[in-house]
Amino acid sequence: MDLGIELERNMVSLNFSKSESGLLPAIVQDYQTNEVLMLAYINELAWKETVKTGKAHYWSRSRNKLWLKGETSGHIQKIHEILVDCDDDTVIYKVEQIGGAACHTGHRSCFYRRLENDALVVEGAPLFDPEKVYKK
Amino acid sequence: MDLGIELERNMVSLNFSKSESGLLPAIVQDYQTNEVLMLAYINELAWKETVKTGKAHYWSRSRNKLWLKGETSGHIQKIHEILVDCDDDTVIYKVEQIGGAACHTGHRSCFYRRLENDALVVEGAPLFDPEKVYKK
Incomplete structure (x- = not known):
């Protein structure tokens, strides 16, 4: 796979080695109200895809694969802002939640x-x- | 140590087995503005102490011990509300941050x-x- 190679040079580095699993938590907030909508996990691939595409990507722990939020439901999360914490091991995605939930x-x-x-x-x-939303 | 034994019966159970480390993330929000102030980790002991005392406790990964936030600085976090997520593996502490930071x-x-x-x-x-705050 050729994912985000062009961003490699300037990419902000998170400290993925901080956790045993190599995953870091991403807190997801509504960009207007600051309500916390969810927490999910990212690895370097999910982080790069999120920054590159402006759509929230995570690493699914249950399916052990890259997860574009909304890939099944259509309810994607458009990134409005990303914040990084003091020791580079947690991020906040401020998003517009398509579909509302x-x-x-x-x-x-x-x-x-x-x-x-x-x-x-x-x-x-x-x-x-x-x-209805997740029906196959 | 005799910690929270009397709460055992009615304690809401979190799914601590969800992570390899036995730790779950706690998102900390200002109870008035909903600003996310920090993220730290809890184990069952930290969870029980938080619920029992109304002061935010965590498990320090670097010191590998129970951590009453503010034990050194005096800047404790008074719990106003606790929210639990859909699969019992993340919590939100809505707090009043003494000292402001x-x-x-x-x-x-x-x-x-x-x-x-x-x-x-x-x-x-x-x-x-x-x-100044952390001087010994």
């Missing part, structure tokens, strides 16, 4: 449950029906 | 650098001098 459950954010008195309380309703 | 560099947020044309641009100035 980032979570595979149909909820806007994966963080739709709040801890309250030792129980998790669901907040808000799903924006789409996962069975 | 979460980053050991003195910046309000660890994410004080923005990617711009293949370079990192620093935004904002430190709120404190790390040499």
